Amino acid sequence: MSVLQEIGSNVRNMKQLENSVLARRTTQIKEELRQGVRKSYKEVIDVSWGDPHKAGVKPLSFVRQVLAACLYPQLMDGDKLLVDVRQRAQRLLKACTGGSVGSYSATAGIPEIVQRVSEFIMRRDGGVPSHPENIYICPGSQWALTNILTVLVNPEASPRTGVLTPVPCHSTTVLSLTALGAVVVPYYLREESGWALEVEELHRALDSAKGVCNPLALYVINPGNPAGYVQSRKSVQEVIRFAAEKRLFLLADEVYQECVYGEKTEFVSYKRALAEMGPPLSDRVELASFHTASKSLMGECGLRCGYVELVNLDPTVMKHINSLFSTNACAPVLGQIALDVMMNPPQPGDPSYHLYVKETQHIRTSVAENVKRVDEVINSLPGFSCQLVEGGAFAFPRLFLPPKATKRAEEAGMQPDTFYCLRLLEEAGVLLSPGTDYGQKEGTYHIRFCIMTSLDIMEELLRRLSIFHKRFMKEFS
Amino acid sequence: MSVLQEIGSNVRNMKQLENSVLARRTTQIKEELRQGVRKSYKEVIDVSWGDPHKAGVKPLSFVRQVLAACLYPQLMDGDKLLVDVRQRAQRLLKACTGGSVGSYSATAGIPEIVQRVSEFIMRRDGGVPSHPENIYICPGSQWALTNILTVLVNPEASPRTGVLTPVPCHSTTVLSLTALGAVVVPYYLREESGWALEVEELHRALDSAKGVCNPLALYVINPGNPAGYVQSRKSVQEVIRFAAEKRLFLLADEVYQECVYGEKTEFVSYKRALAEMGPPLSDRVELASFHTASKSLMGECGLRCGYVELVNLDPTVMKHINSLFSTNACAPVLGQIALDVMMNPPQPGDPSYHLYVKETQHIRTSVAENVKRVDEVINSLPGFSCQLVEGGAFAFPRLFLPPKATKRAEEAGMQPDTFYCLRLLEEAGVLLSPGTDYGQKEGTYHIRFCIMTSLDIMEELLRRLSIFHKRFMKEFS
Known part of the structure; x- marks a missing residue:
């Protein structure tokens, strides 16, 4: 036994x-x-x-060439690899401790790549500032989400901590919430309206939690998984207003931001919408936004790398999040390198641009x-x-x-x-x-x-x- | 606020x-x-x-060549890479879903590599059987340890769950135990005797837990970290007998098993010692043993890959462990490939043998x-x-x-x-x-x-x- x-x-x-x-x-x-x-x-x-x-789907050549060159730098001798591949690999290797992808990086990721992530976010969000010290590169966005939840969900609290969660929802998030002892408070997406996220339904869900748990966070997935919706700017703003009013921490799973298909459909990040709404909301609503190298056109799931950006978090909370991230040393370095390429792909004029x-x-x-x-x-x-x-x-x-x-x-x-x-x-x-x-x-x-x-x-x-x-x-x- | x-x-x-x-x-x-x-x-x-x-320390060429070839299979055209590098990469790519290291693997790892790990363990342990279904490849041994602890440490239990832990001890384990709400029950290694693990001290530590917590597990690190001791076979047997008598789950951190320097010093795994002790002990003592591609001569820390082997675990417990491992999809595939090489390096006669x-x-x-x-x-x-x-x-x-x-x-x-x-x-x-x-x-x-x-x-x-x-x-x- x-x-x-x-x-x-x-x-x-x-x-x-x-x-x-x-x-x-x-x-x-x-x-x-x-x-x-x-x-x-x-x-x-x-x-x-x-x-x-x-x-x-085929891997992207530039990504794979840079990764191979970082792993086995002898490949850069001669001219088999294009010059921008070699330059990228050399720059990245220089940023690796000991010049090897086999070394641990800093807990939050290779500082130079964290910097690239933050520049990518600023470009994406029309210049809304992004600070490298609020970004953690991690082995997959789901892993980051679990760490943030570990800080949010107090296992001793009575009533228990509640997290508003969409139905339908990506299954591992629900598993992680359960394992941490959180109460999953379901809100339903309206299938007939293309799986729309409606604020009235969020109100209903929050009311349903009364006497059951203490809802502290609202988890949203945009673009959706499994339901393939994309929220409009207006919809994102409504959700932010709701979170502010009800004092909920926003967990924004935005890993499919690169994958938007509708002709008039546009991805608007929660971070951007929040910043554009201005004070007092923009200084107050706490937000974690997740992204990954798996869920993009490069689709490098096997490399296991993503990041989370934290907005408006209390320094004390950041300290605890840092401790939790430290327990796993760092994200896979080759995944970090893929992330670098994803954030900063070949530009017009670069030898690899055309193929990319x-x-x-x-x-x-x-x-x-x-x-x-x-x-x-x-x-x-x-x-x-x-x-x-x-x-x-x-x-x-x-x-x-x-x-x-x-x-x-x-x-x-x-x-x-x-x-x-x-x-x-x-x-x-x-x-x-x-x-x-x-x-x-x-x-x-x-x-x-x-x-x-x-x-x-x-x-x-x-x-x-x-x-x-x-x-x-x-x-x- | x-x-x-x-x-x-x-x-x-x-x-x-x-x-x-x-x-x-x-x-x-x-x-x-x-x-x-x-x-x-x-x-x-x-x-x-x-x-x-x-x-x-320099990376091992064979490891890096196989990894580079898996990432960018075009490298296998021509004869720049030795034939055993190409064959290994081809075999591994075939084992990857969709023939790409960019796909997720099964939660427990690529089945072919799990099989190699189990064969390695059997060779290491003089033929003691090892079953692939008890092995989980994971993004680092520490990550696996945290998952096993999540099942062992019941956050609702009163008194709380205790884990006997060496002093000095690898710091992230103590952080993980604390984050999970376990009580760390310290046992001291005797510095003057080369940091020996003494059973009398384990008894003292267990007694000290009375009235404080409910000790369920004993964590050992062999070879030591930070204290560089290596337990003798006799010492391992004594610890196993203690764990059996006191009904403690054994958590054996054996990540430095390849790194033994004393001339007469030999690494004896807990699994081997347990099996050699025969029934009833060998059927009864529950054991998790951890190893990794980071803490070996190849030293590929940045690839983030290790494994845990579970021995004598109840099928119900295995089911829950499986659920927890699923929440992070799988270990980095390139790390799994490094693990394959570590478990199964070039053999005499192979073209890469001499350099390796x-x-x-x-x-x-x-x-x-x-x-x-x-x-x-x-x-x-x-x-x-x-x-x-x-x-x-x-x-x-x-x-x-x-x-x-x-x-x-x-x-x-x-x-x-x-x-x-x-x-x-x-x-x-x-x-x-x-x-x-x-x-x-x-x-x-x-x-x-x-x-x-x-x-x-x-x-x-x-x-x-x-x-x-x-x-x-x-x-x-």
Whole structure:
């Protein structure tokens, strides 16, 4: 018997994701295919994560060349690499302690790269000042969010600390909140209005927390995940006003800021909107904004690097955040280098500029085409309805399942959308995630899949999904 | 005013490391040197962290070549890279999702690399079985330790969860324990016996916890950090028997297992000793063992990758650990690749074998020479006494400060050893850490510095330290 007589309720309450059942079955299916078992497909298309390289998107050459040169500086001898690649690598290596990417960096990141991040933010926000000492580079934005939450969520507080959280919501945030002992206070995005974030709903959610917990923070995801909305400037301002009025700390997950597809859609950062609103709000509302090298056109998820910028935080709180970040030494240095390129890509006139633009443009147009195709194909299928994806990496269509299907799922002890996804995986070799992992209005079902794929993978995915879906709907009609 | 009326006491209680004061001053001094301010030194020698590349140790070519080839596969065209480098990179890329190091891996790591880790452990432990499903690759061993502790430490428990922790101890572990709300139950290593871990002291420590907390785990560091001891097989067995008798979960920080210098000294893993002791102990004692690519001869700290192997854990507990690891997606993929090389270096007959052996041998002999020189020089200085370093990356000599120096430190509101380190930094341009950051018997003072440096950096360090130390002792005599 374990020495652990009792596991803390916070950890115990962490939900097991349905996706893990699907991931396990995927591993088995891949092994079956390897052993020559005959199926209607030769390989599994996995679009369950926001992982562009997994889904056929190619890495950007400039990023990879700079990284390779930093790792193995002998590559810079001769002229195989363009001069701007060599110069960038030399500059970055000089900024690394001991001139090696194998050394730890400062806790908040390599100072020169932190400086670049802050310059990027200022350009993005039309000149709103950004201070390097408020920026922490970290191994992934989710990791940073957990650290900030560790300071925000007081495990001894009674009533417990509440965090207003969207439904649907990126699943790991909810897991982290639960593990820390916070109360998740759900607010629902309005699907029929393109997953709009409405302030009346925030009021309702806050009221619902009365007597249950002490709401201290409001978590927003813009552009959305899994719901692909992009907030307008007006919407961002409304949320800031609400946070100010209710004295809530704003946690802005803005990792998909580079991924905006609508023609008239524009990403406006919470930091910019807040600054533009002027005092007293701009001096008062506490804000943490998250970004990452994973969730951008470069899509370097495997390098594990992001950053958080903190605005209007009390120096005492900053001190504690610094201590927490120190416990993991620093972010992966190669991830930091990718971040440097992302913040400061080749400029007109640089030898690598042309290829860089060509490659990023190719990704942009492919994803825009995917968005269009998803809209056309999914909305033409019976029992499906999909809001137009304005930003982010995912489509999150609603699935209207026949009662016979939900009944069969129930008999199998499964959520209806998990049942659908498992059948899709089994019969069509497509792995995507059930809406139940992200939260959804009771009685509604969804699926989530990544749209940052190559064109051919998206076509094959839609082809397999269409055939399967029609057969499934017929079977249970 | 912040929305945070009250920060939880766990976070509030995290100790501010003295080292951060020194690090800030170092940044300023470097800037002063850059601006041409004249000092008795041209650059600061920073040996405050266990970071070999920072201290002049060269990266291993094979590791860097494989990493560069994985990042930028075009490098494999032609024959610039040796065939075993190309083959290794091709095999690893095939194991990456989507054939890119930019994709997420499975939460526990790339399955093929997890398999290699488990084979390495079996070889190391003379054939004791190791199961891949009990291994989690993670962004640094400290990160894994924090996750395991999150499951072990129940924040709601009363009395609170206790963890027996050595003094002196690696500082980030103590920070993590505090942040999680655990009670640190100190046990003292006996300096006069080469920092021996004595079971009577463990009994004393456990008794001291009565009425204070509920001790659930015993944390051991072998080889030591900051104290450079290596436990004998007998000592490891005694600790295991103690843990079994007292029903304690064993947390074995074995990250310096590759770094053992004594001629008759041998590293024996807790896992091996436990298995060799046979049932009932070998089926019952719960153990987590940590290792990393940072703390080895390759010294790739900046890549941020390690692993934990779990032994005899309850499946329910494993499920929760899995959930916690999932919240950060996966370890940096390039770090995982470095781990693959570390677990499975070039073998006799491989084209890269000769260079690999030459480079690792050079590091080994340099560090062995450093250990000898530290012993000679430090022990020849008045007011210093240094136990022989048997393993790990640090010397932790005791400093006998004159009363006038401790008085002056007190007046300056500083710990005496911090005062010493700050003066050393200022006057000699050497950055090392004060013992107070690691815990030490009351009234004793120490300094910690990295011995994994190049020979010339160590000589220069010892030269500067000797001159400064004699002057300092004279000034305060």
